[in-house]
Amino acid sequence: MPAIGVAYLGPVGTYTHQAAHQKFGPSAKYVGQDTIKDVFNSLSPTIPFGVVPQENTIFGSVIETYDQLRHSNVGKGLFVVGEVTLGVQHCLLARKGIPLSEIKDVLSHEQALGQCQGFLSKHLPSARQMKMPSTAAAAEAIATSEEYATSAAICSKICTTVFPELDVLEESIQAMNGIDTDSSGLGNRALIRIQHSDGARTSDLLLPLSVIDLGVSRIDRRPSLCGNPFEDMFFIEVFQRSEGSKWGDEVSDAMQRVMKAGWKACLLGIWHC
């Protein structure tokens, strides 16, 4: 049997790569993509799964992912089928043999640099901080470019398996503790995309919400694709308040009520976590 294909937001060694590994294990065939849009576009019978970042606890929702969820193929051929909560542990990596005291520059994605300011100002106060397109790109730069031979990268530990010439100098250097995945709550979930049928600015979002009658854990808002100013799409993540009845039926009934209230509703996915 061929390995299952999984697209993810690359390059090799990103936190999305790590999340994909956590879900699909070592035997899947991982295909890194340059952008979140590319992950969506690459899905096919041979690459049936894609992993994209939805949110991080410091910088919030990932706009590019929600923008892709606006397209009509999501909810038809493509569906959300699961979620992974990853306790992001930033590590400080450097080439083997380079001690902390010799580090001149620290490279990482802007967000990761921001999350590690406490560590950096305490332990590397005079190191220059350089922004890179991703944490994995920072690891690649210090591993492969002589210019950065005495630099460190802030990135995921997985980068040491991708670049064996690198070592971990420090683990878990971010401001916030890692996420306890249990605290994120277990249960049945679904994602519903709703939009007012005529989309005026004064559409009252309470009308569909007041009839949903499911738990609501997230609401995200993006401009719709139709071109009318201030016509929004809302992404409502719902959860089952108490088990017992069939979750699929509960969601389906809720969508019927939303549509009776004059709003369009499309089920983007249903999953258990």
Place this chain on the structure above:
Amino acid sequence: MPAIGVAYLGPVGTYTHQAAHQKFGPSAKYVGQDTIKDVFNSLSPTIPFGVVPQENTIFGSVIETYDQLRHSNVGKGLFVVGEVTLGVQHCLLARKGIPLSEIKDVLSHEQALGQCQGFLSKHLPSARQMKMPSTAAAAEAIATSEEYATSAAICSKICTTVFPELDVLEESIQAMNGIDTDSSGLGNRALIRIQHSDGARTSDLLLPLSVIDLGVSRIDRRPSLCGNPFEDMFFIEVFQRSEGSKWGDEVSDAMQRVMKAGWKACLLGIWHC
């Protein structure tokens, strides 16, 4: 009487500058700031007003603005006191005497370039497109740098008053029509920031929403500042469904109900538009 001080997201000639002019007129003293955060921080007895972008119809909410609204001084000393809806009309500007046929490069902010792709591919298919930090920075570059003497900038018309050496080659070149400000709806509005008291991932957002009993026009979600993973702040923009009663009392009563449902609530502002 000294002119009223108004801080805005600069530099001179941005759409935020234009929105500020629309609200405060020609006699105010405008103080451009480098960042949205700087606009908030610059407010003082001599600069009592600030203008920041909240949303545009193509790219959605402006994250940096909502992030500033998370801070506890908003809703105490600082309040949202009004809104301006601006029909953004991108213009193509060049130095006086340079015709469209001689344009080699087009400079603008990435979003504005994106919004004008239709015009550019039709009228300037071979011009190089160059990203600049803002539309106003593009205007400044073509006005002041000899390197860009035969370049055009996509920006607001206001830039021709800031840089009199520039002329408008084309007006309203964006994909979408300007916004009819009337369509955005008039009436009484308020912005309320809510947060669950203990902030679990499965906090049911329907509990406070179902008791608000006001019109809800916008819901935005940002990570809270407390450091707990997935503890969100929600920004609920509400509107008065029918005039008659006192809007301030309606909002105050709604907030009491939200707090009784176990959520924190803070009034960030109340205004008429």
